[in-house]
Amino acid sequence: MMEIRNPITVEEAAKRVMACRKYGEVEYVDITAANGRVLAQDIIADHDVPSFDRSPYDGFAVRSIDTKTAAADNSILLNVVGHIGAGSVFKQELKEKDAVRIMTGAAIPRGADTVIMLEDTEQAGDNQIYIKREMKHHQNISFQGEDVEKGSVIVSKGKLINPGVVALLATFGYKQVPVSKKPVIGVIATGSELLEVDQALEEGKIRNSNAYMIMAQIERSGATAKYYGQFSDKLDICIQQMQVAMSEVDFLITTGGVSVGDFDLLPEIYDYFQAEVLFNKIKMRPGSVTTVAQLNNQLLYGLSGNPSACYVGFELYVKPIIDAFLDRDQIGLKTVKATLTEDFPKSNPFDRFIRGHYVIKNSQVTVAPSGKDKSNMVHSLAEANCFIRLRGGTAAYSKGEVVDIYLLENHS
C-alpha cells in the first residue's frame, strides 16, 4: 500500500526544523582567517578611537588666537618650533606665535587648538611661516573618541565578519577572534544512475551534480561540508554508510530517494533507525517531497533528487539551521519586494519558488525567472540570485506584479 503523505505549509516545515536548532561552540581564529566567519561575542571598545587628539591634515599646529585677522592679503608671521610626523609627539607646550609642522595622524601638541593646512601657509624663512587664514578654536582636529567611544559595543555578536569588521578587530587588538564554530554537514548522494564527476557518460546514467551543488551551498552558508560519496540503492549498505556518517557530523544531508519510487530508500532507512520524521511533504514546488527526520538530536535531511528541488530544499530548510548553529543575527534568506518583468502563466496550487534573477536599476528591483521552471532542471540554477515566491492558491502572475523575492547571495 502506498503511503499517503500529509503536506504541510512552508512556514510550518521551517518551524519544525527550527525547533530542533543546535548551537555551535565558540572558537578562536587568527584575524587573517576571520573574514566570512560569524562573530561569537560582542566587541566592546576598551579605548577611545582615536585615543588622542590628532591632526587630520598635513600642515601646522597653531594657537587659533595667533591667527586672528589672518587672510590672503594679511599674512601673520609664526615661528616654527618643531616638526612631527604621525607616531611622533611634540613634548613642549606651544607659546605665543609658535607653530609646529605636523603631519596627518600626529598628536596635537599641548597649547595648539587648531591645524592650518599647508596650502594656507607660506614659507617665510628657515623656521618661519606666513599664515594666510584665520583659524577657529578646535578647527581641523580629529578629537579623541570621535570615531569610537570607550565602553561602547562596536560590533555585536552574530554579525558576519566583513573587511570593515576586520578593521575594527585590528583597531582593538584582536589577534585572535572569537567566532562560532562551523557545523560539519555530511553529504550523501543516492541513486544507481549516478556517475561521478570525472566519469564518462553511459546510457541511462547521469553525473552526480547535486552533491557538489550542496557542498557549495554549505560553504556559501558558512559551514563545512564532508562528502561521503554516492551510495547505491541497496538498503543494507546505505544503512551502514549512514550510520558512519551520522557519527561524524552535526547534520546529515542525503539527496534523492525520498519519493515513492521502488528504489527510493530513505523512508525505509528512517524507519529502520526509528527516526522521527518531522515532515515528508511540503506545500511547495519544487521540493514538495523534501523530508526532514530527527534522530538522537541530529537532523537528517532528505533532499529531493531533482536538482532544482534539492537546491530550494537546502536554502529553505538547511541554511536557517546553519545560521542558527552559528548564532547569526540573520536567520534564513533575506526577502525584498520586486516587480516581475515577465508573465508567469502557470497556476500555483502550492507555493512556488522559482529560480530568479533580480536586478537593481534606478532604485527599482525587478525580477524574472532565470531559466526554465521545472524541478528536474539544472540550467536555471547558474543564473539564479534569488527565488521568486508565488503564493499557493493563486492563478498566473503577470508582468508588473509585485512579488516577494528571497536573496540567495546576500550574506551581510
Ligand SMILES: Nc1nc2c(c(=O)[nH]1)N[C@H]1C(S)=C(S)[C@@H](COP(=O)(O)OP(=O)(O)OC[C@H]3O[C@@H](n4cnc5c(N)ncnc54)[C@H](O)[C@@H]3O)O[C@H]1N2
Ligand atoms: N509517483 C510519484 N512520482 C514522483 C513524485 C510523486 O509524488 N509521486 N514526486 C516527484 C517529485 S516532486 C520529485 S522532486 C522527485 C523526487 O525524487 P527523489 O527525491 O526520490 O529522487 P530520485 O528518485 O532519487 O531522483 C529524482 C531525479 O533526480 C535525479 N538525481 C538524483 N540524484 C541526483 C544527483 N545527485 N545529481 C543529479 N541528479 C540527481 C535522478 O536521476 C532523477 O532523475 O520524484 C518525483 N516522482
Ligand code: MOO
Ligand atoms: O519535489 Mo518536486 O520538486 O515538487 O518536483
Ligand SMILES: [Mg+2]
Ligand atoms: Mg525517487
